[in-house]
Amino acid sequence: xxxxxxxxxxxxxxxxxxxxxxxxxxxxxxxxxxxxxxxxxxxxxxxxxxxxxxxxxxxxxxxxxxxxxxxxxxxxxxxxxxxxxxxxxxxxxxxxxxxxxxxxxxxxxxxxxxxx
Amino acid sequence: xxxxxxxxxxxxxxxxxxxxxxxxxxxxxxxxxxxxxxxxxxxxxxxxxxxxxxxxxxxxxxxxxxxxxxxxxxxxxxxxxxxxxxxxxxxxxxxxxxxxxxxxxxxxx
Numbered sequence: 001x002x003x004x005x006x007x008x009x010x011x012x013x014x015x016x017x018x019x020x021x022x023x024x025x026x027x028x029x030x031x032x033x034x035x036x037x038x039x040x041x042x043x044x045x046x047x048x049x050x051x052x053x054x055x056x057x058x059x060x061x062x063x064x065x066x067x068x069x070x071x072x073x074x075x076x077x078x079x080x081x082x083x084x085x086x087x088x089x090x091x092x093x094x095x096x097x098x099x100x101x102x103x104x105x106x107x108x109x110x111x112x113x114x115x116x
Numbered sequence: 117x118x119x120x121x122x123x124x125x126x127x128x129x130x131x132x133x134x135x136x137x138x139x140x141x142x143x144x145x146x147x148x149x150x151x152x153x154x155x156x157x158x159x160x161x162x163x164x165x166x167x168x169x170x171x172x173x174x175x176x177x178x179x180x181x182x183x184x185x186x187x188x189x190x191x192x193x194x195x196x197x198x199x200x201x202x203x204x205x206x207x208x209x210x211x212x213x214x215x216x217x218x219x220x221x222x223x224x225x
Contacts, residue, residue: 045213107161110158
């Protein structure tokens with residue numbers, strides 16, 4: 001597609017439920033990143049993928065968070081047993097290559113998650 | 117990852133140039149300097165990046181100090197649509213980059 005697509009754009013869920021957030025990167029972009037942005041804050045790095053591999057998962061806030069990427073394309077961020085502190089905007093970005101910093105990120109519009 | 121320091125906020129009059137500073141005194145030789153901006157309720161948007169030399173594109177110019185410990189994003193004529201939060205980050209390839217709170221630019225009509 002022309003840009004990074006994220007779905008849903010908004011999600012309201014009850015505390016304790018599981019949610020799945022989807023990211024569809026730009027075709028051909030091998031690197032994919034997930035970030036979280038709480039209200040009025042900067043972007044908190046969560047995880048990155050090179051192809052289908054996530055070499056470093058230490059940025060995930062807790063073991064309730066997991067992410068996968070299939071076919072070198074779509075990625076899903078799953079939050080189990082959601083808590084109110086998980087409420088934030090979850091942003092996905094893709095880049096042509098992980099290894100070179102000579103490419104910019106392209107971000108999606110994000111998923112606004114509200115846990116009630 | 118190397119840190120950057122930016123002012124929390126800046127103001128500019130419409131149609132005036134704007135110089136947004138960023139300090140990155142611990143930059144390494146392989147770090148690229150990237151700038152992004154985020155409009156309200158949108159994801160960040162790439163603006164410009166560079167390594168050592170000054171860079172120009174249709175959106176802005178990037179001036180990099182000779183010692184690379186600071187850089188300046190230059191918007192040549194600010195418009196109301198340029199009101200956003202501007203982030204300066206360093207990237208060196210293997211990515212675990214956290215964006216700070218950036219500089220909130222207010223453009224005054």
